[in-house]
Amino acid sequence: MEYKIITPNDSKYPQKLIERLGHRCPDKIYYNGPLELLDHFTIGVICSDDTGGIVLMETNQVLFTVREYEMNYIGSWHSIIETEIFRLSLFRKNKTTTLFSAKGLQTETFESYLLDRFYPPLGDFPERDEYFRRAKTGEMLILSVCNPEERRQLRKNIMERNWTVCMLADIVFIPYGEKGSKTYTMAKRISKENIPIFTIDHEESKDLHDLGIPGFNRKTVKAFLEDHGAKVAIPKNEMIYLTDIPTSQQPPIKKRPTQMELKFDKLGK
Numbered sequence: 001m002e003y004k005i006i007t008p009n010d011s012k013y014p015q016k017l018i019e020r021l022g023h024r025c026p027d028k029i030y031y032n033g034p035l036e037l038l039d040h041f042t043i044g045v046i047c048s049d050d051t052g053g054i055v056l057m058e059t060n061q062v063l064f065t066v067r068e069y070e071m072n073y074i075g076s077w078h079s080i081i082e083t084e085i086f087r088l089s090l091f092r093k094n095k096t097t098t099l100f101s102a103k104g105l106q107t108e109t110f111e112s113y114l115l116d117r118f119y120p121p122l123g124d125f126p127e128r129d130e131y132f133r134r135a136k137t138g139e140m141l142i143l144s145v146c147n148p149e150e151r152r153q154l155r156k157n158i159m160e161r162n163w164t165v166c167m168l169a170d171i172v173f174i175p176y177g178e179k180g181s182k183t184y185t186m187a188k189r190i191s192k193e194n195i196p197i198f199t200i201d202h203e204e205s206k207d208l209h210d211l212g213i214p215g216f217n218r219k220t221v222k223a224f225l226e227d228h229g230a231k232v233a234i235p236k237n238e239m240i241y242l243t244d245i246p247t248s249q250q251p252p253i254k255k256r257p258t259q260m261e262l263k264f265d266k267l268g269k
Contacts, residue, residue: 003032003105014038020167026145030105033141037096040072041230044169046162048183049079051176056081058200059175061218067091069230074098074165077117081175086117090127092233099142100165102157106148110135166190171228172197179207187211196228
């Protein structure tokens, strides 16, 4: 893949990293695509793959609210729940998604990255074509912080990728990370950086709650999102309600069916 390199001395280098990490910023970020997507309000996502149905169900409930907000989604999109959120990030056509690879961009391509996420039974969902279209037209961003020639996903690269994902985000969502997992280790590290972070409001995520990470449900997450700057994709003041339309222009409301009975011709007629 063709890629570009950006360093902290470049004016286009992500300001969130400089503000949060200073001299700890990655020396080089390799990328392909519109780097300005990172200027959008961004939600970072990491999640352990050792999740059950309850966690997935509770996460989807939270996502019913999250999906209504305009934001750039950034993550590795590997685990089952991450893949669910990966799909959701194109819920509205104006949303954007940033891909972050733990491989080098000399070997990783948009196609190889996406095909790793579109495997059965997740291979045929509607957003698939839109992802490939955006990659083809240069509307999608992919990042890496490891050696461009790296073909494997080494643990150190995975941890550095997840760390950078969270540092680039305005808020971080970690639905699940049991104690002892890479996700838990990262959550513990991120929580010390004062990055806004949240999880689901369920006993399954108790290990994250014990780290002081707040849990939210479909109703309570709204306040958290808006307190940290998230905006609804279609502001309420721009929505058109039937009551806003003059009575003379409203469609007629039929109180009775227009066909009062069914009639059938006899056979042969």
